[in-house]
Amino acid sequence: MRRVVRVTEEVARWVFEVHITRHAPGWYIAFTNPTAGPWKRIMATNSDGVVGEVHRFAREETRPDLVLVNDKLSAILIVEAKGKIIGLLSSTQRLKSVAVVQDLAVILRRTNEFWAGRQDFQVVCGLLWGAEDETSTLEAAQTISAYENSLAKGKHGVLKKVIGVECLRLPQENEIACRILHLPGASQEDEQFAAKLMRSFKLPITKC
């Protein structure tokens, strides 16, 4: 077995996706944006269990890195991913990522045969990053807080609380551990919703 030496954006996203698929029942991956490949569409199942296209990204349209859906929780998590948390922090990146989440939230308010019943789901912004050393709660808090502040300025129905996911490479060969990070302080209703959502991922949760 070869040895992973960098938790790149691709590796971080893949590790999280595999975890979701295998260990977080209720969630499914409606869209993923790997560095290459024929994946330009958000897909979902209709009431007969048939998978179909919900939205096709235009060639020059900016895409998120992951879109996860949980029908039981009526939740959609739109994720921006980077190889390092610092990659998420620049204001240019943050404004771009927040715009992607907000624009997609508007698109997902429309419905079609494969999206019926999900147009009112709660949209949540997620941040995913790879790490070689454990992310400090201060750095995570700064990043999450910056995104929450940017989201607060929009009126697109996106939850005003951001969920962070760190994928940390451990000293043991090829061991990568994911955990959820969040910053308490949203409204009670939002915190309650977010708590259910975070628990559903079956990952350790850290308050920043």
Place this chain on the structure above:
Amino acid sequence: MKRLELWADSFHEGQWACDQLGTLVKEQGGRHTTAYEFGFIPVHTFHTSEWSCEVTVYGDYNAWDSKPAIIEELLAWGKPDLSMFDPESGKIVFAVEETAATPTGNQATQRCERQYGAMKLGVPFWYLLAEYGLHKDGGVRRDSIFPTIMALKLSQDRGLPSLVLHYSDLASPEDYAAGSGLRMLFGSLLIAIRNAAVGSPPFTGMVNTLTDQYHNMLTFLASQWTNQLDFLPGVEALKDPKLPLRYAEAATGSTHAKNHIWAADFLRWPLTSQIATSARPKPVPVVTDDELSQQMELDIDAGLAYGLSSRKGSKPQPPQNVDSWLELQFDAFIRSVPLVPPANWRLRVDNFQSSPTGLLHVTRSQRISYLYDRWSDFVHAAEIVYPRLVGKLQFVEDDLPTFVYISNSLKPGRIFGDPFTGQLAAYAVAFGKLDVLPRRVVAYFPHQAHPQVSDRNTNRRDNKGMTIMTELTDLLLFGGGVGYRLQTGDLL
């Protein structure tokens, strides 16, 4: 059980490939299972009644240490989406490039350096792309013929499978499920895996499927070349029903088949003197005042060269971008080591024509390829336009035919990346770099400054563009008539 490693640009591509293979295995009565080592590294196991194989997927080439040396070597030529490595033999079983990109503009040719790199390392290569794509204007476009021509020439000349397969059809553009390409691709890959698993020679049992694939490539070429070229040499050979089989045999090592194709003069671009005067492409006006482009058109009129297409144009660019790129080019140019004799070069925004939308046309010539009968004739043209080159370009003892490639690229550094590296590789091979009577290759970059070849410390840059250019070109010619021979490092 045989163990292989599938190196992939992304885990998803590796997983997708294994799932496609698994579907075929199951159709043949076998089994396909997937496990995840360390919770994320996919390990696919294929069982049939005759063989079994375990394939571990390593997604994202950059994330791993101890990459096999031959994988590193392959990546230096450009990064294929999939590379199947056999740790036991130390060889790459196959490499695959696949793209969802719409096959318009330079998209199709921009990955062709990977075709070339695989050939260099003796790796069978498949390139899967859409035959039909939706352009942003809403119309349907069809793929370029050049990846196909390149693959045919590599297959024949190097005795190695190099295939271009198409998915989609007119009714379903960009749809992987439409057309025959996807199934053909994975059918072949499965045979290659089986051969590796049972220890058979790599192309055992592959001639029939390769024949079908070459048949599709030749059919595509027959139906599409008139849209892109003024003529196709040896076009009569396309009527030979045995041509696809000949390619399959040549690709799996038959010298007889290889010679049979050469004898048909198929895809061997003739000398101007071999084309009837009435059939020769006529000169066309150049779009801007580039003197070398104008001189090459005069040489077409004089019967010294010909061009193959006169409908090429680059995407118009915003004036502010053109202005800033030209400034950067000029800054690089004046930082050059002293040139003997000196060169003068400065392009300004007003050297470029405005389009109706206010963007600037950056196209120099309507052609991007000129085929000279003799190196000396091209040298003469270059010396007329750039007197500083007099006496500098007689570095070859022969006087071989010469292919001149023009890139309109303006942005600094772009000529070493996509799409120009792949386009240059495709055209150099298509127009004869590897032919029995090879053509020399000149890449002309009228908007680019020569110091980009090296960094500020005059160390040569190390990137896939430099690798391809060093391999395939005899001369780079930059703005102001400054030449560079990458094989020797001579600045001319």
